Structures are given as C-alpha cells and as structure tokens.
Amino acid sequence: NAGVTQTPKFQVLKTGQSMTLQCAQDMNHEYMSWYRQDPGMGLRLIHYSVGAGITDQGEVPNGYNVSRSTTEDFPLRLLSAAPSQTSVYFCASSHGLAGGNYNEQFFGPGTRLTVL
Amino acid sequence: AQKITQTQPGMFVQEKEAVTLDCTYDTSDQSYGLFWYKQPSSGEMIFLIYQGSYDEQNATEGRYSLNFQKARKSANLVISASQLGDSAMYFCAMDNFNKFYFGSGTKLNVKP
Numbered sequence: 001n002a003g004v005t006q007t008p009k010f011q012v013l014k015t016g017q018s019m020t021l022q023c024a025q026d027m028n029h030e031y032m033s034w035y036r037q038d039p040g041m042g043l044r045l046i047h048y049s050v051g052a053g054i055t056d057q058g059e060v061p062n063g064y065n066v067s068r069s070t071t072e073d074f075p076l077r078l079l080s081a082a083p084s085q086t087s088v089y090f091c092a093s094s095h096g097l098a099g100g101n102y103n104e105q106f107f108g109p110g111t112r113l114t115v116l
Numbered sequence: 117a118q119k120i121t122q123t124q125p126g127m128f129v130q131e132k133e134a135v136t137l138d139c140t141y142d143t144s145d146q147s148y149g150l151f152w153y154k155q156p157s158s159g160e161m162i163f164l165i166y167q168g169s170y171d172e173q174n175a176t177e178g179r180y181s182l183n184f185q186k187a188r189k190s191a192n193l194v195i196s197a198s199q200l201g202d203s204a205m206y207f208c209a210m211d212n213f214n215k216f217y218f219g220s221g222t223k224l225n226v227k228p
Contacts, residue, residue, distance in 0.1 A: 031214055040125075042207055043218040050214055058215065090161065092216075103149055103211050107161035 001026050006091050006108035013081040013115045021076040021111050023091030031094045032074040033105070036060065036087040043090060049074055081115045088112050119143075120208050122219035129198045130227050136183070137193040137222045139208030149211040150191040152182065155221070156204040164206075167191060198226045 007022045025032065033048035035058075045058030049068040063085060065077040074093075078085060092105040119142040129135040141150065152164040167175045167182045175182040183192040195202055203226045208219040 033216065035218075040220060042120075042122075042220040043209075043216075045216060048214065059217075088159070092161075103214070104151070104163050104166060105161075105211075105216060106163075110159055 003027065004091055004093055004106050004108035006089075006111050008111060009109065011111060011113050013078075013113065015082060015115060017081050019078050019081065021078075021089055021091075021113075023074045023076065023108060024072050025074075025093040025106070026072065027093060027106065028071060029093035029095055029106075030071070031103075032068065033058070033092050034064070034066065034074070034076045035090045035092065036085075037090060037110075038087050046076065046089075078113075083115045086113060086115045120210055120217050120219035122208055122222050124222045125220075126223040126225070128225050128227055129195075131200060132197055134194060134196045135198055135224065137195070137206050137208075137224065139191045139193065139219060141189050141191060141208075141210050141217075143189075143210065143212055145212055147213070150182070150184070151209040151211065151216075152180070152191075152193045153207045153209060153218075154202075154204045155207065161207075165193065195224075200226050200228060202226050 004025045030051045034046040035043040037043050044060050047066040049055045055066050089111045091108040094103050094105045121140045148169045150167045154162040165175050165177045165180045165182050167184045179196045181194045205221045207221045210217050
C-alpha cells in the first residue's frame with residue numbers, strides 16, 4: 001500500500017494564481033482531511049470529509065475549496081493564492097470512527113507551498 | 117470550542133533519562149480520543165500513542181506512555197529512556213467526532 005500520497009512536494013505561486021493540491025489514499029478510509037502547518041502554530045484543520053460527496057469546514061477554511069467525488073481522492077483548491085497561504089499542507093486519512101474509538105490518522109508527506 | 121494546550125515550547129533531556137511532555141485539552145463532550153504524534157526534522161508525522169476517553173488504563177506503547185487524568189483534562193506523554201533519535205517536535209491532538217485539533221507542539225532535544 002502507498003498509504004497517503006500528496007503532490008506536488010513543493011510549489012511556488014504568484015499572488016492571485018490558483019492551483020490544486022492533490023491527495024490520494026489507498027486504505028479505503030472514509031475520513032480525509034487537510035491541514036496547514038505554520039511555524040509555532042501546530043496543525044490547523046482546513047476542511048475534512050467523512051465520505052464521498054460529504055465535506056465540511058474546519059478551523060481555517062477561507063480561501064480553500066474541497067470536493068470528494070471518490071473515496072480515494074480529496075483535492076484542495078486554492079482559488080486565488082495569497083502570501084498568507086504560504087505554509088506546509090498535510091493531507092490525512094483515517095477509518096473515521098467517532099471520537100472515543102481508535103481513529104489514528106495517517107498523514108501524507110506534505111506539500112510546501114510558497115506564495116510570492 | 118475544542119482546544120489543545122501544550123505549554124512547553126521546548127525541552128531538554130539527558131540521554132537515557134525519562135521526560136514528560138504536557139498536554140491539556142478542553143472539551144465538553146464525553147466521547148473523544150487523544151493522540152500524540154512525533155514530527156522529526158524531516159517533516160513527516162509519526163503516530164506514537166492513543167488514549168480513548170472511556171479507557172480506564174493509561175495507554176502504553178514501548179517506551180511511550182500516556183498519563184491520562186480525565187478529571188484534570190490532561191494527557192501527558194512520558195518517554196522513558198530517551199534516545200538521541202527522540203529529538204523532534206511532539207504534538208498532542210484530540211479527535212472529537214472526526215474533527216482533529218492539534219496543540220502548538222513541544223520541541224524536545226535529547227542531549228548525549
């Protein structure tokens with residue numbers, strides 16, 4: 001199994017450009033999520049999905065869109081990139097059991113995005 | 117609101133000694149999960165240990181144990197017999213019905 005894969009590993013954008021960060025998992029996990037990691041702030045949840053066709057917002061959703069047309073894929077779209085979106089982005093997946101049950105998240109390797 | 121607090125931005129420990137990394141959480145729900153992840157300088161997130169809110173025993177995984185005090189809402193990570201390879205960032209996280217919340221992390225440095 002490849003686990004959780006993310007592409008690209010690195011990306012540089014200019015302000016106002018749009019792009020899509022790709023995320024895929026081959027573990028048949030229902031739950032997938034996107035985080036951003038900024039220095040000194042830990043990981044913050046952007047959007048998440050509990051299954052195909054279902055998405056919801058996390059703590060910091062503004063400026064990002066997601067969709068979940070298949071169980072395997074969960075792309076993150078930046079609509080109009082801003083320097084404040086310079087960050088490391090992680091995608092993760094898990095079985096999606098409710099809180100209080102074992103629900104380990106498996107993380108992708110991350111995408112380092114710089115917006116100039 | 118859900119919240120995870122890690123009050124130790126950085127810590128030093130001597131090799132082979134034990135170290136405790138603090139984590140407190142805030143939730144009004146009864147059902148939740150608590151996790152610790154390690155992030156080495158290479159950047160990947162490595163799962164260490166899990167504690168469910170209904171688990172009465174403290175979780176252990178090899179040299180890692182989780183000191184779970186539910187009434188105090190704390191979930192401290194204890195690393196026994198520290199090794200140089202334990203030098204990394206450590207994040208406490210809470211799963212509350214599929215929303216995960218992470219603390220700001222503790223940078224652990226193990227000295228030879």
